[in-house]
Amino acid sequence: xxxxPFLQLDRVIHEKGRLAIMSLLAATxxxxxxxxxxxxNMTDGNITAHIRTLQEAGYVSVTKEFHGGRPLTTFSITSxxxxxxxxxxxxxxxxxxxxxxx
Amino acid sequence: MEPNWASEHLQVIRTLMERSALYRRAxxxxxxxxxxxxxxAAIATCxxxxxxxxxxxxxxxxxxxxxxxxxxxxxxxxxxxxAEPFWSPPTRRVSQALLPCFxxxxxxxxxxxxxxxxxxAANWYLAVFWxxxxxxxxxxxxxxxxxGIRLFGWxxxxxxxxxxxxxxxRPEWRTSxxxxxxxxxxxxxxxxxxxxxxxxxEKSRKST
Numbered sequence: 184x185x186x187x188p189f190l191q192l193d194r195v196i197h198e199k200g201r202l203a204i205m206s207l208l209a210a211t212x213x214x215x216x217x218x219x220x221x222x223x224n225m226t227d228g229n230i231t232a233h234i235r236t237l238q239e240a241g242y243v244s245v246t247k248e249f250h251g252g253r254p255l256t257t258f259s260i261t262s263x264x265x266x267x268x269x270x271x272x273x274x275x276x277x278x279x280x281x282x283x284x285x
Numbered sequence: 286m287e288p289n290w291a292s293e294h295l296q297v298i299r300t301l302m303e304r305s306a307l308y309r310r311a312x313x314x315x316x317x318x319x320x321x322x323x324x325x326a327a328i329a330t331c332x333x334x335x336x337x338x339x340x341x342x343x344x345x346x347x348x349x350x351x352x353x354x355x356x357x358x359x360x361x362x363x364x365x366x367x368a369e370p371f372w373s374p375p376t377r378r379v380s381q382a383l384l385p386c387f388x389x390x391x392x393x394x395x396x397x398x399x400x401x402x403x404x405x406a407a408n409w410y411l412a413v414f415w416x417x418x419x420x421x422x423x424x425x426x427x428x429x430x431x432x433g434i435r436l437f438g439w440x441x442x443x444x445x446x447x448x449x450x451x452x453x454x455r456p457e458w459r460t461s462x463x464x465x466x467x468x469x470x471x472x473x474x475x476x477x478x479x480x481x482x483x484x485x486x487e488k489s490r491k492s493t
Contacts, residue, residue: 202294202297206297206298206302207302207304207305211305211374211375212374213370217367222305250365250368250370272298275291278291282291
């Protein structure tokens, strides 16, 4: 098996928690902190840590505002994040094809 | 390295993407409130005689407006409580799916509201039409909601079809009174029953 596609996998996205976050954000334009936490059953600290990593990579943008007097944090995927996620999926498909060929 | 990990990864991504697009507000309070409103309205018609099609249409359009306002307030309250935006993408998708059938139902109601020459028995047709169209609306919205909503929509579609056929087998059933029963059973009892069912299932899902 050619290990090249595996080596090309984006390490930022490949981590389980961050992959879940990216998958959610790829399907919906924006998601609030609580929606993400409830969907993924993650702790607040976990989400914050993963989001920070994704934000530093330029894949996710964070918006903080006040809604009805309460703080509201929403996340959305950036165009760079969309590209990275799409190429991650492409690489996964390549790996699957290679596995089938064997 | 496990050879299937990549396809498992893709499956997880797919599941999460589908879950992300789903409408997640608790539906039990909405269904129970709508059921109570519908049932109360149907019971009220036992005491207030509403026979003329224009009155029938105006009465049930007002009831549906009350149901819509109550649902709107409940969804808004849930969104505020969870510190989430009210007009979220799933809410938008559900509203867009409901809208065409709701508009059609409103047009049907307006036709009955404005045509004074209609016989009271015509109310039965409007009740069957509203039930069927509401089922279609739920089914359409069900693609962005938990699967149960689509099945609930099918209950309205099959139910209205059964009532429609029954009305032709037994023409004496096509009365204004029967129309109120149809509205009460479908929009009152059925909503209430589904709301109670959701109350227990949504609660137990949360606790797991």
